[in-house]
Every structure is written in C-alpha cells, then in structure tokens.
Amino acid sequence: MLLSVEDIHVFYGPVEAIHGVSFEVDEGELISIVGNNGAGKTTLLNTISGAMSPSMGDIKWQGKSTKGMGAAQLVRSGIAQVPEGRMVFADSTVYDNLLAGAYVRKDKEGIKKDINTYFERFPxxxxxxxxxxxxxxxxxxxxxxxxxxxxxRPKLLMMDEPSLGLAPVIVSEVYNIIEQIRKEGTVILLVEQNATRALSVADRAYILVTGEITMTGPGKELMHNDSVRQAYLGV
Amino acid sequence: MNMKTLNKFSLSRNKALVAYLIVLLLMIIAPLVIKDAFILRLFTTTYIFSIVCFGNMLVVGYTGMLCLGFVAFYGIGSYAGALAAKELGFGFLLSVLFAGIVAAIVGFVISLPCLRLSVDFVGLITTSFLNIFLAIARNWRSLTGGPNGVTGIPRPVIFGYRIASVTSFYYLMLIFMVLSFILLNNIIHSKYGRMLQGIRDNELGAVSVGVDSRKMKIFAFTVGSLFAGIAGSLYSFYISAINPDNFIFNISTQIMQMCVLGGMGSLPGAVIGAAFFTVVPELYRSLALYRIGLGGIIMVLCMLFRPQGLLGSRAFAGDKGFADRIKRARVVAQQKKAAAK
Amino acid sequence: MNEGLTYFLQQVINGLSCGAIYSMIAIGYSMVYGVLGLINFAHGDLYVFGTFIAYSLIIVLSGMVNPWLLAIVAGCLAGCVGMVIERLAYRPIRKANRMVPMISAFGCAAVLKTISQAVWGPEAISFESLSFLPEGSFMLGNLQVYNRALFIPAVSLAVVIIMQYILNHTKFGLGTRCIMQDSATSNLIGVPSDTIIPLIYFLGGFLGVMGGVLYCSYYGYISIDMGMLGTIKAWAVVMLGGKGSFWGAFFGGLVIGVAEAMAGAYIGTAYRDAVGYIIIVVVLMFRPTGMFGHKKVEKV
Structure with a gap:
C-alpha cells in the first residue's frame, strides 16, 4: 500500500473538519474523492501534504508514518500537490514557476532536463x-x-479540483493530461466536485461528506449509484 | 429566540449594568476614602487617557485602520483648548468644545486620503501627520510657543465654580469620562457601531450589503478625533502647561498599549488599560528604567496568548496562536477519552 | 561656478550621502516588510542594539581588528537576535489578524530599547574616532567633496546590487520570491519557509546594523532614541520606493535624503523631517504602490 490514511481527525482552527477518515491508495491506481464545498477535500489533501497535521490517527506513506514530517520532507519523499485554484506564482515567470516546483531537488542537470521536457510536452x-x-x-x-x-518527480500526484473554473473543452484537455501522467506510472489522487469526470477516470472512488467518508467503490459503480447521481451528478 | 435565551440575554446585560454601577459608585466615593493626593492624581490622569483610548478604540478597533499618529489629535485638542482659553478668552466648557471640534475637523481632513488606500498607508500617513504637527508645534513660536509650549493655562471655571483642587479635578475628569463612555457606548450599540464592525471584519462583505464604508470610516475617524481633542484640552487645563514633548510618538504607542491590553473594542477595557499603564509604572518607580521593557514584554505575551486583550472581542484575534492550540488539545483529549470508553 | 550653484550642489551631495544611509537601513527593513508584509517595528531598535554592540566591540578591541570586521560580527549577532524574535514573538501569531504581530513587534522594540538602555545608558554616546568612514576630501572646482560622500553611496549601491542578484539568481532568492507572492502554496511545493523566513530576518537585522554603523559614523553619535525614529523613516522610505523593491528602497532613500538636505538648507532645519514626510504622502496619493512597486491584485 503506497498511501494509507488511518482514521484521521483534523482541526481547522478550533473546528474539527475531518472526522475520522480512512482510505488507501496503491501503486498504479487513480483514486478520486468526490465531495461538495466544505466537505473537507482541501483540508484532507493539505494534511497529506504536511501543511496541516492530524490531531488523531495516522498517515502512512510507503509503509512509514508521516507524523512530524514537514511539507518539504514529504515533497522530497514523493508526494506533490496541484493546489485548488492553480495558485501559480503570478509575478514570476513560467520558467521560475517550474524551477520552484523542483525546489526540493538538488540535481541541477536533471532539473534542466525536466523543464525542457515539460516545455516540449506543453508547447x-x-x-x-x-x-x-x-x-x-x-x-x-x-x-x-x-x-x-x-x-x-513525485510518486503520488494529488490534484485539488483540477476542473474548477475551466471551460469544458479545457477540462477535457486537462483530463487527457491526467490520463497521460497515469500511464507514465505516477499514482494519482484526484479530489473533485465535478463528479462525472472524477468518477469516470477513477479505479476506485470515495464520497466525502462534511469530513466523513460515506461511500466507496469502483468509480464506474459509484457513477451509477442513485444517491450519488442525485447529490453530485445533478440527476 | 426562545424565552430561555431571551432571559439569559437580559440577565447578562443586567449583570453588566450592575457591575458598571458598582464601579461607578466606587469611583465616586474614592476621594472620600483615599486621602493620598498622589493616587487621586493618578486616577484623574487615567480618566483623561481613558477618553483618548475611547477615541483610539473607535478608529482602530472598529474600523481596523491603523492610526499610529493618533496622539496628534490629542495634541491638537490640547493646543486648541489651551490657546482658546488663553488667547481667545474662551471659558472652560467652550474651550473644550472648541478643541474637540478643531480636532474633529482635522481628523475629518486626514481621513479623506486614508479611505481608498491600504491599511499600511493609513499608518504611515497618520505618522507623517504627527511628525508635521510636531514640527509646526516646535517652530511656529508665535502661535504655539515653540519648544516651550503654552504655559499659564487658566484654571477651569464652570458656572462660577473654580476647579483647582485635586478632588475637584478628579470629579471633573470622572464626569467627562463617564459622559464619553455613555456616548460612545450608544454609538457602538447603534446601527452605526454594527456597520463599523462589519467593515472591520469584512469590508467587501459589508459593502456588498449596502454599507457605505467610506462614510462610516470618515465618521469613525472624525468622532474618534473629537474624543481625542476633548481629552487633549482636558489635559491642558489639568496640567496648565503643555509643550510638544507631551505628544511624541511614544505616547501614541502607550495609547495603543492601553487599548490592546484592555481589549480593542471594549470601552471598560480601555479604562482598565489606561489605569494599568498609568498606575502600575508609578507603583514601581524604582524600576523606572525597565518600565518600557516590561510594558513590551506584556504586549508580546498578550499577543501570544490573548490578542483580544482582557475584555476585547474575539473577532479581533483570528487564529490565536497558542490559545487555539490549547483549545484544540482539550477537544482532542475529550475525544480520546470518549473513544477509550 | 557661482556661489549659489556651489552651495546647491553641496547640499545635493550631502543629501545623497545621508540618503544612501537611509537606503541601507531601508533595505534591511524592506526584506521583512516586502516579503512578509509585516511592519517590523522592532527593526530600528534592533539595529541600534547591534550598532551599540559594534561600538563596544571596537572600544574593547580598538586598533587590533578592522572596525568593519567587528561591524560585520555585530551585524551577524543582531541578525541572530532577529531570528530569535521571529521564532518567539512573530511566528506563533503569523496567521492572526494583521495587527497582532505588529503590536508584538512594538513590544519587542520596547524590550530591545530597554536592554540597550540598561547596558549602555540613556545618554548619547560619541561615535567619533571609530574610523568607519574614510577621511579626506578633494576639490571639484569650487566644490569640496569629502571622500566619505562617495564611499557611502558606493557601499549602498553595492549592497542593493548584491541583494538584487541574490533575489533573482539564487535558490534562496527564488524561495523568497515565492514566499513573497504566496506563502501557503510555497510551503506546499516544498519551499522551506520555516528556514527561509528566519534567514530573511537575519539579513534584515544584518543590513540594518550596517546602515546603523554608517548612520552613527556620519552623524558622530549613537543614542537609544534612534530606534523607533529609524524604523519609521525606514518604513517611509520603503513605502515611497515601493514595497518589496530593493531599488525602490535605494532610490527612495536618496530622494528623501536630498529632499531633507534641500529643506534644511533653504527652508530651515526645523522642517527637515517634515518635508520628507510631506513628499512621501504626496507621492503615495498619486501612486499608492510607490515609485517602483507593483500592484498586487487582491484575491477575494
């Protein structure tokens, strides 16, 4: 098991935002977590990334507990996040943004190579x-x-609402990219409000409602589940 | 709201009222019990500074504008009142009123550029204004007496009654403080006060529900300066000689310390803060050197553990560093206990 | 050259020297203010503290060690104190309402001032004969130019260039620029803000002391009252130049220096300080982001 989240409780200020959430992500998988606004999706990802820490419960990455590991350490050990709302560094150049992404790496040559690779891939x-x-x-x-x-160069790429605020055509492009990344071997944890897309690409999915997981199953199955369809697919 | 909450609400208000009345009673009988002139003078100074703090509270605590040069309005009121009494022959009450109005007008003018610009800018513009005020006070000798200031300010005379003794000054300032308290309390609990709070906490939100934030900010600034001006002129009459050094930046810092300790947004807090920073340093005269440092440590600790001050509103605090962590730990411990059962 | 012109140019040169000193102090201030948006009210009292340390070190080791070396040591010490202050008095409340860390900073300033007063006394101390600045002068036509009038701006300019290079071409600078724009996201992608931010405070304190040493050498004395006055002037200069811009701090300082010199010479020494502030207010009214600042779009 690559990532194992075990019954975590997370506080946002003095308020409990996550009430005992458990799930797993394994090698080669694409997992989606679907939830509405305020369900705790961003809090969840931020906790896994190390920006916040659970008051109870544990998170195991590659078998070891992430307790006490800071965000930089976690990035170094292979977890990266694409935050909600993109959050690019607006005043910095595209080049500098990519450079910043590699901040935890020390191999200058490798970094340059990767930057060129991505320039080719995203002309x-x-x-x-x-x-x-x-x-x-x-x-x-x-x-x-x-x-x-x-x-x-993460082993696990977490994406917080990649389709937010984008036109449908662009969303398709983004999800094509997600498929490509998945094929190249990166494990993906997707968190979305846009359930249709998220569930159709997922191996397995979880439904998050006000800080708790209420349902889980293969993506395609959940897509056909009535209560899910009512709540998230506007049916 | 069901009957239970309604009753609770009025009970707590009644409790507060009773508390205020008791304190007021104590303040009134104090000079009969405490014969030490020194202590009475300390209280008198506290009352004057309370009024300044009320004004500061309105500007900083309710609109979130960082008015670092606030002492300038205090100083303007001081000079205005002193000169009105000495040069224009105004009586006491007229001088105080005059001082308040002058300070309010200046406050109004200063508030205008502060409106659409950032919080930092307000801090800088008021600090600059303070500097300019001090430069003028120190150099326009014909008007302000230069570095020597204005001396020989006549004693207040109200309806034929001359105020000169320690006790009479005590009661005079107490009356002014209570009146200011009541007036400001009414403003804060009126719809204006709520609008101001809305602006402080979420300006965009407030504007989107129709609050005219520009007008309200001008209002707060002007009224705050009014109180500062009144307090300033009271001060002039009290010590009968003022000079520019009474109004330097450090005094602004002191005023802020008083408001912060007492709690931004709390009127009784302002009085407590003023009392603390007036009385306590005097009690430890021997440690005079370390006064400022101790005041500083108190500020830091206050910010770390209780940023809203003694009686201030929680809204001011945000994520309260240690306090929140302690609260969180308590909730977690409770849950662990529950889970273990 | 006629007398009037000579006098005028003399004032300009004085102004540039004084202004360059303001620039130095402001650059130190700009680090914390520009990156973190925190009005570091403790900056002035910290650099005064550091300058006092430099003074003491020199008195003790007089003649044996180059004074600038000792100033650098004092600067490092002050930088470390700055880091400690950050850890204890600012970091825990970074997320609170804006005013909270500012008030904490006021508290720290008071503590530093008291410590300085306890150790070095309330009176001003002479800073002459500490040989930080070069002696001598030369004549440019009718104009007497002191060597120090070239030295100070040169040092200031060098510092700005170095800091700008660090900001734009080093990893540390990249991290700083990211934190400046979005500290939460920076953290998320692995920029170690808990390492970088203390370093920024270190640099701020260090540069502040360098400026403080220049200031006290130029005016010939040091006193504990310089602290808060220095903070406010640095803040004013940085706002004039534009928050977050080192060149802004540099030119802002020069502008204020020259303006003060002009005011002192042609209006009267009494209004020197006031003129500087008037200029700043006027400029900011028309260009709120300062001379070199850029508009930051507020995300709702």
Whole structure:
C-alpha cells in the first residue's frame, strides 16, 4: 500500500473538519474523492501534504508514518500537490514557476532536463517561458500548476479540483493530461466536485461528506449509484 | 429566540449594568476614602487617557485602520483648548468644545486620503501627520510657543465654580469620562457601531450589503478625533502647561498599549488599560528604567496568548496562536477519552 | 561656478550621502516588510542594539581588528537576535489578524530599547574616532567633496546590487520570491519557509546594523532614541520606493535624503523631517504602490 490514511481527525482552527477518515491508495491506481464545498477535500489533501497535521490517527506513506514530517520532507519523499485554484506564482515567470516546483531537488542537470521536457510536452508553456505566469489563461495556468508539481518527480500526484473554473473543452484537455501522467506510472489522487469526470477516470472512488467518508467503490459503480447521481451528478 | 435565551440575554446585560454601577459608585466615593493626593492624581490622569483610548478604540478597533499618529489629535485638542482659553478668552466648557471640534475637523481632513488606500498607508500617513504637527508645534513660536509650549493655562471655571483642587479635578475628569463612555457606548450599540464592525471584519462583505464604508470610516475617524481633542484640552487645563514633548510618538504607542491590553473594542477595557499603564509604572518607580521593557514584554505575551486583550472581542484575534492550540488539545483529549470508553 | 550653484550642489551631495544611509537601513527593513508584509517595528531598535554592540566591540578591541570586521560580527549577532524574535514573538501569531504581530513587534522594540538602555545608558554616546568612514576630501572646482560622500553611496549601491542578484539568481532568492507572492502554496511545493523566513530576518537585522554603523559614523553619535525614529523613516522610505523593491528602497532613500538636505538648507532645519514626510504622502496619493512597486491584485 503506497498511501494509507488511518482514521484521521483534523482541526481547522478550533473546528474539527475531518472526522475520522480512512482510505488507501496503491501503486498504479487513480483514486478520486468526490465531495461538495466544505466537505473537507482541501483540508484532507493539505494534511497529506504536511501543511496541516492530524490531531488523531495516522498517515502512512510507503509503509512509514508521516507524523512530524514537514511539507518539504514529504515533497522530497514523493508526494506533490496541484493546489485548488492553480495558485501559480503570478509575478514570476513560467520558467521560475517550474524551477520552484523542483525546489526540493538538488540535481541541477536533471532539473534542466525536466523543464525542457515539460516545455516540449506543453508547447504553450515553452512559448511563454519568460512571461509572467499571471498572464496565462486558466487552462494554461492549470497546465503550469501540474507541470510545476511534476517537477518534483513525485510518486503520488494529488490534484485539488483540477476542473474548477475551466471551460469544458479545457477540462477535457486537462483530463487527457491526467490520463497521460497515469500511464507514465505516477499514482494519482484526484479530489473533485465535478463528479462525472472524477468518477469516470477513477479505479476506485470515495464520497466525502462534511469530513466523513460515506461511500466507496469502483468509480464506474459509484457513477451509477442513485444517491450519488442525485447529490453530485445533478440527476 | 426562545424565552430561555431571551432571559439569559437580559440577565447578562443586567449583570453588566450592575457591575458598571458598582464601579461607578466606587469611583465616586474614592476621594472620600483615599486621602493620598498622589493616587487621586493618578486616577484623574487615567480618566483623561481613558477618553483618548475611547477615541483610539473607535478608529482602530472598529474600523481596523491603523492610526499610529493618533496622539496628534490629542495634541491638537490640547493646543486648541489651551490657546482658546488663553488667547481667545474662551471659558472652560467652550474651550473644550472648541478643541474637540478643531480636532474633529482635522481628523475629518486626514481621513479623506486614508479611505481608498491600504491599511499600511493609513499608518504611515497618520505618522507623517504627527511628525508635521510636531514640527509646526516646535517652530511656529508665535502661535504655539515653540519648544516651550503654552504655559499659564487658566484654571477651569464652570458656572462660577473654580476647579483647582485635586478632588475637584478628579470629579471633573470622572464626569467627562463617564459622559464619553455613555456616548460612545450608544454609538457602538447603534446601527452605526454594527456597520463599523462589519467593515472591520469584512469590508467587501459589508459593502456588498449596502454599507457605505467610506462614510462610516470618515465618521469613525472624525468622532474618534473629537474624543481625542476633548481629552487633549482636558489635559491642558489639568496640567496648565503643555509643550510638544507631551505628544511624541511614544505616547501614541502607550495609547495603543492601553487599548490592546484592555481589549480593542471594549470601552471598560480601555479604562482598565489606561489605569494599568498609568498606575502600575508609578507603583514601581524604582524600576523606572525597565518600565518600557516590561510594558513590551506584556504586549508580546498578550499577543501570544490573548490578542483580544482582557475584555476585547474575539473577532479581533483570528487564529490565536497558542490559545487555539490549547483549545484544540482539550477537544482532542475529550475525544480520546470518549473513544477509550 | 557661482556661489549659489556651489552651495546647491553641496547640499545635493550631502543629501545623497545621508540618503544612501537611509537606503541601507531601508533595505534591511524592506526584506521583512516586502516579503512578509509585516511592519517590523522592532527593526530600528534592533539595529541600534547591534550598532551599540559594534561600538563596544571596537572600544574593547580598538586598533587590533578592522572596525568593519567587528561591524560585520555585530551585524551577524543582531541578525541572530532577529531570528530569535521571529521564532518567539512573530511566528506563533503569523496567521492572526494583521495587527497582532505588529503590536508584538512594538513590544519587542520596547524590550530591545530597554536592554540597550540598561547596558549602555540613556545618554548619547560619541561615535567619533571609530574610523568607519574614510577621511579626506578633494576639490571639484569650487566644490569640496569629502571622500566619505562617495564611499557611502558606493557601499549602498553595492549592497542593493548584491541583494538584487541574490533575489533573482539564487535558490534562496527564488524561495523568497515565492514566499513573497504566496506563502501557503510555497510551503506546499516544498519551499522551506520555516528556514527561509528566519534567514530573511537575519539579513534584515544584518543590513540594518550596517546602515546603523554608517548612520552613527556620519552623524558622530549613537543614542537609544534612534530606534523607533529609524524604523519609521525606514518604513517611509520603503513605502515611497515601493514595497518589496530593493531599488525602490535605494532610490527612495536618496530622494528623501536630498529632499531633507534641500529643506534644511533653504527652508530651515526645523522642517527637515517634515518635508520628507510631506513628499512621501504626496507621492503615495498619486501612486499608492510607490515609485517602483507593483500592484498586487487582491484575491477575494
């Protein structure tokens, strides 16, 4: 088991945001967690990333507990996150954004190689390498945010609402990229409000409601589940 | 709201009222019990500073504008009142009123550029204004007497009654403080006060529900300066000689310390804060050197453990560092206990 | 050259020297303010404290060690104190309402001032004969130019160039720029803000002391009252130049220095300080982000 989240409780200030959540992510999988606003999706990802820590319960990464590990350490050991809303560094160039993504790495040659790889893969980023990231469109920023996270050469890529605020055509592009990344061997943990996409690509999925997991199962199965369809697919 | 909550609400309000009345009673009979002039003078100074703090509270605590040069309005009121009494021959009450109005007008003018600009800018603009005020006070000798200031301010005379003794000053300032308290309390609990709080906590949100934040900020600034000006002129009459050094930046810091300790947004807190920082340093005269440092340590500890001060509103605090962590630990411990059963 | 012009140029040169000193102190201040948005009210009292240490070190080791070396040591010490203050008095409350760390900073300033007063006394101490600045002068036509008038701006300029290079071409600088824009996301992608931020405070304290040493050498004395006055001037200079811009701090300092010199010479020494502030207020009214600052879009 690559990532094992075991009955964690997480506080946001003095309020408990996550009430005992457990799930697993294994090698080669793409897992989706679907939930509405306020369900705790971002809190969950931030806890796994080390930006917050659980008051109870444990998270095991590659068999070892992540207790006490800071965000930088976790990135170094292979967990990267594409935050909600892209959050690119708007005043920095595209190039600097990618460089920042590789902050925890020390191999200068490898970093340069990777940057060129991503410029080839996302030509638009290559074209605008010296432009300020804030000038990119939403979809381009999403690509940049994904590339930035990949710069850390993560084993697990976590994505917080990658389709948020993007036009459907762009969303398709983004999900194509997600499929590609998955094929290349990176394990993906996807967190979405947009259930259709998230469930259709997932091996397994979880439903998160106000800090608790209420359902789990193969993605395709949940897509056909009535209560899920009512709550998230607008049926 | 069911009957139970309604009753609870009015009971706590009644409790507060009773507490205020008791304290007021104590303040009134104090000079009959305490014969030490020194202590009475300390209380008198406390009352004057309370009024300044009320004004500071309105500006900083309710609009979130960081007015670092607030002591300038105090100083303007001081000079205005002193000069009105000495040069223009105004009577006491008229001078105080005049001082308040002058300070309020200046406050109004200063508030205008502060409106659409960032919090930092307000801090800088008020600090700059303070500097300019001090420069003028120190150099326009014909008006302000330069570095020597204004001396020989006449004793207050109210309806033929001359105020000169320690006790009469005590009661005079007490009356002014209580009146200011009542007035400001009414403002804060009126719809204006709620609008101001809304602006402080979430300006965009407030504006989106129709609050005219510009008008309210101007209002807060002007009224705050009014109180500062009144307090300033009271001070002039009290010590009968003022000079620019009474109004330097450090005094602004002191005012802020008083408000912070007492709690931003709390009127009784302002009085407690003023009392603390007026009385305590005097009790430890021997440690005069370390006064400022101790005050500093108190500030830091206050911010770390209780940023809303003694009586302030929680809204001011945000994520309260240690306090929140302690609370969290308590909840977690409870849950662990429950899980273990 | 006629007398009027000579006098004018003399004032400009004085202004540039004084201004360059402001720049140095402001650059130190700009590090914390620009990156963290925290008005570090303890900056002035910290650099005064550090400058006092430099003074004492020199008195003790007079003649044996180059004073600038001792100043650097004092700067490092002050930098470390800055890091301690960050850890104890700012970090725990970083997430609170903006005013909370600021008030904490006021508290720290008071503590530092008291410590300085306890150790070195309340009176001003002479800073002459500490040989930080080069002696001598040369004539440029009718104009007497002191060597120190070239030295100070040169040092200031060098510092700005170095800091700008660090910001744009080092890993530390990259991390700093990321934290400046979005500290939460920076953390998330592995930028160690709990390592970088203390270093920023270190640099702020260090540069502040360098500026403080120049300031006291130029004016010939050091006193504990310089602290808060220095903080406010540094803050004003940085706002004029633009938050987060080192070149802004540099030119802002020069502008204020020259303006003060002009005011002192042509209006009267009384209004020197005031003029500087008036200029800042006027500039900020028309250009709120300062001379070199850029607009930051507020995310709702």
């Amino acid at each position: 638009i980023l290559g074209e605008r390498r010296n432009q300020k990231a804030g000038l990119l469109s939403g979809g381009q920023q999403q690509m940049l945010a994904i590339a930035r996270a990949l710069m850390a």
